[in-house]
Amino acid sequence: MSHINQGPALELRNISKSFGPTHALKRVDFTLMAGEIHAICGENGAGKSTLIKIMSGILTQDEGEMVVGGQVVNNNSPHLSLRNGIATIYQENSLFQHLSVAENIFIGDEPRNSLGFIDKQQVKEQAQAIFKRLGVDIDVTQPISSLGGAPQKIVEIARSFRRNARILIMDEPTASFGHQETRLLFDVIREISAAGTGIIFISHHLEEVFEIADRVTVLRDGTMISSRLADQTNEEMLIREMVGREVSLFETRQSHASEDIALETRNLSGAGFNNVSIRVTKGEVVGIAGLVGAGRTELLEAIFGKRRPYSGKTIINNQVLNAKSPLAAMNAGLCLVTEDRKINGLFLSQSVSQNMAIPFFAKFTALLIDWQKLRAVVADMIKRFSIKVSSQETIVSTLSGGNQQKVILGKWMLTKPEIFLFDEPTRGIDVGAKAEIYTEIKKLVAEGKSVLMVSSELPEIVGLSDRVYVMKTGNIVGELHGSGIEQHKILELAL
Template sequence: MTSDDVLLRLEGVTKRFGATLALNRVDFDLRAGEVHALVGENGAGKSTLMKILAGNEQRDAGRILVDGQDVEIRSPNEAARHGIAIIHQELNTVPTMTVAENLALGQEPRNWHGALDRRGMVRAARAKLARIAADIDPRRTLGTLSVGMQQMVEIARAVSEDARILVLDEPTAALSRAEAAQLYRLVGEMRRGGAGLVYITHRMEEVWQLADRITVFRDGAHIGTRRRDEVHPDDVVRMMVGRPVEDLYRHDRQRPGDTVLDVENLAGPGVGPVTFRVRAGEVVCLAGLIGSGRTEAARLVFGADRATAGTVRVRGRVVNARTPREGIRAGLAMVPESRKDQALFLPHSVEHNIAISSLDRLSSAGVLQRRRIRQEVTARMDRLRLRRSALRLPVRSLSGGNQQKAALARWLMREPDVLILDEPTRGVDIGAKREIYELVNELTERGKAVLVVSSDLPEAIGISDRILVMRAGRIVQELDSRLASEEDVMFHATGAARRNQGETHD
């Protein structure tokens, strides 16, 4: 089998959702033994195309050919029969079941009495996990594993079903570096085994590390396909957004003002004590490895989790934030890491999601001022380039980047003194990233204090004034972002710097 063997070809695929043309006569093909990166801004049509390929949506026009034969894919089961497997960004597994049960789902072995053969299920699970070199106990409950390990279980299931066409949708969005490296090795092994892989990602470094070819979608249309060695990253970005994107991480440093957020000896589950300050016009980033306590520290500050010790002050006033409501009243705001689980009311409208945290000041004698609410919501939508036509749509119908904008718009209405952003650009395209960074600049120009949690080291360095590196629940080093490198951050995050450099423990 050569790399020129076409496993999958999509021709003129079109899909409408009401008046919205989600896919406009797009073409795409995948060859055996290649990684084909599919990139584009949120809403470009990538996910819609993959849903059609998975059998979750039906095309309005066009053809799907597998091994040169026209096929109809009306369900995920039909996709599987054609050797197609999709590893979604939001895992399609059952966290309350064991690893073995997840791997056997729908194909549970039975003994001669007709009873469930649990020993056989565990043996089969070990064999499936061994195929991808995943060291996971099949008897463990899936939900107790890290997201990366859960993803490996889903990949093991796809490989065990002899999938020849594997779609990976933002596979490293929630993975540690070690887990991502393991995934990269697996991708290489599958490619060498003759499988074709569609790799959807917003991370350009992954595209250049893994892909053989790159296809760009924009506004539901196929913009172009290029070999990786024939194109420069700047060209791909230009194709994605329709314009050059320069200085992505540009940060307009302000002259810091008075201290706005003062955290002293704060402690809680998995954190502390930690002490730090964020001044007016300043962006401070909490960096470190997964499990270092970054998110936990941010949640303690906001009141999402209850602190066991320490003091938080906003503009000199002690904040007794035992709940998010108390944190909001004190001038704090937080966009959490998981927008779908923790930030948004998915069935409700975009308008409701943006207005929800400001209703206390948009009512008179207990009656909501609906006209004023609409005016303020649309003003924030305009600022973040959210189409007004989305106002009454359920927020779950928006792309990931636009959902993040809706979460941010909520706090723009509230005008907080301190904005906490936990992984603000995870799963967000390049254009939306730039808009979020511009918003951070705008807030600091107005004297706001911004606290960011980020696993993206170029982002952490590029948009902040100072970096506080965390390890094992404590701040171990403070770095000036103008002088810091990715290696500096990782040295302190891993503890490798202790032999040669002193560490600051707050």
């Protein structure tokens, strides 16, 4: 845990904020101590983003006051927030990919020589000194584009550290990270908190909250429900406070796996994976675990026809699948719920009904689609998945991450697939929506469907899978079954 100094770094007192008739925040009190790692938890729509924007000066509260270092902040703005030592790091980074690490740290405020030109040697040396203080070995001359996710996030932290940030807000910093990248980032977070910087940490990953946080505050429907030391609560209590009801993510379930093989690959090789032989039976959930870069996504995309394998076979219901395109895979009864729903899964500017109709456009012309019937089945999907929308014409970009993921599920269900390929099915969604997605996956296999699921969340892999394959550097390095599926065994194989 971090080193907590005396005195609060930031206080929010009686903060309220409304958008028209919607009360986003209702009399919220929040205190961040210097040197503290303070997690804020809550479902999508709980008020976390609004609270961050008020701290960062993007929004102004309707009521209440913000106090930084003992001084009341009036007329806050992004510029004033930075001057007050508040830095915010969002899930999508703000780095210039073509510039070097050192250039990104000093951009807009570079040291200059006596002639007024940028002193590149000073830029390099000062950047190196910052990373040395953070205990990280990074070549500051390399371009940002050459770095992975965690090193890029650390560069953003270094930039804030260089600007003497006393308060660092981190919004879903590990959303797309694997185990090793998360550990690397956490080491740096602990280092800067030990130096006295207060950290606000927002994450849907509750296991990470308990690993890194000193204190946890829960928001629900714009109201602060609780704020207590992390060692005075537990995951079950947090979930109950976040959603306002009892939620069991991974209760004991009955296996529906049969002997009939629905999907099989034989010695499948392609870009990112080698000689992969796996099988999925009807009614079975098979997990694929491994670190980021192990080749899991590439394997799913090859099975679905988005990538051309170099060699090997994919067999569906005893028939060799020659999936030269996703359409061929769809015709064979497959669907792929992609890793990044906002880029590959949805048209964000289109309505719910338009998004669900997309697979039909791949198969038929608009003249052959029964639009009245389509609207009826879309309504059925909205009801089945409890998608929170005012109508079918609601624009998808306005939905929460969980509801967007359910739109994707509904879209594919309309094509009547027998085999579901899931790539990170609950990435970036809150715990209540996760529980709903898990319920739907269990329903699918109870109906005799087959599920092949890639996930970096080990509790998800362990809690849902009948069998698990572990991948490392493109190869299958182990297979676990039933009660033998344990987190530590997966990590031992993956690392």
